[in-house]
Amino acid sequence: MSDREPKRAAEPSGVDLARVALRAAKEAARARGDAAQQKKQARRGGGLRSGARADGRDPMALGAAINRLLTERGWEAPAAVGGVMGRWPEIVGEDLAKHCVPERYDEDERVLVVRCDSTAWATNLRLLAPQLVARLNEDLGHGTVRMIKVLGPAGPARRYGPLRAPGSTGPGDTYG
Numbered sequence: 001m002s003d004r005e006p007k008r009a010a011e012p013s014g015v016d017l018a019r020v021a022l023r024a025a026k027e028a029a030r031a032r033g034d035a036a037q038q039k040k041q042a043r044r045g046g047g048l049r050s051g052a053r054a055d056g057r058d059p060m061a062l063g064a065a066i067n068r069l070l071t072e073r074g075w076e077a078p079a080a081v082g083g084v085m086g087r088w089p090e091i092v093g094e095d096l097a098k099h100c101v102p103e104r105y106d107e108d109e110r111v112l113v114v115r116c117d118s119t120a121w122a123t124n125l126r127l128l129a130p131q132l133v134a135r136l137n138e139d140l141g142h143g144t145v146r147m148i149k150v151l152g153p154a155g156p157a158r159r160y161g162p163l164r165a166p167g168s169t170g171p172g173d174t175y176g
Contacts, residue, residue: 084102084136084139084140085102085105088101088102091132091135091136091139092132096121096124096125096128099116099117099118099121100114100115100116100117100121100122100125100150101114101115101116102114103115103151105145109146109147110143110144110145110146110147111145111146111147111148111149112136112145112147112148112149113148113149113151114148114149114150114151115151115152115153115154116150116151116152116153117153118152118153119152119153122150122151122152122153125148125150126150129147129148129150132148133145133146133147133148
């Protein structure tokens with residue numbers, strides 16, 4: 001064999017083949033045994049019977065089931081932020097809550113997007129953003145909200161049509 005020829009992977013020896021075959025036979029026997037046990041229990045009138053002690057088949061409380069689902073799916077942070085959106089007036093105060101509303105939370109970027117009804121309130125919220133982020137992270141857990149993106153009021157919908165001047169931005173250039 002020369003240096004330029006590719007080296008072949010070592011083929012399994014007889015001992016390795018025997019181990020693989022033994023493992024496959026054990027798994028097949030276990031599967032046959034489980035199937036036979038289930039068939040025998042079905043003939044007797046049912047599967048496992050309930051006992052006096054708690055086991056995994058017992059009913060679960062709704063709160064515990066929801067908490068388990070949130071944990072399994074990794075939805076804790078979005079659910080917590082959703083709770084904050086429901087308690088927005090309590091967190092930021094009634095005055096600010098009348099003029100600024102949380103719109104969405106970007107879980108990947110950890111950014112909370114808030115829309116204000118005027119540019120004055122948007123400026124006010126931008127100045128308060130660091131304290132608000134600290135308060136939210138204190139409530140939700142460190143690092144849940146990294147930044148608050150403040151949006152100003154939405155301008156009127158842009159109209160496109162034959163009476164529009166080419167190249168003009170219309171009323172949209174004065175909002176935002």
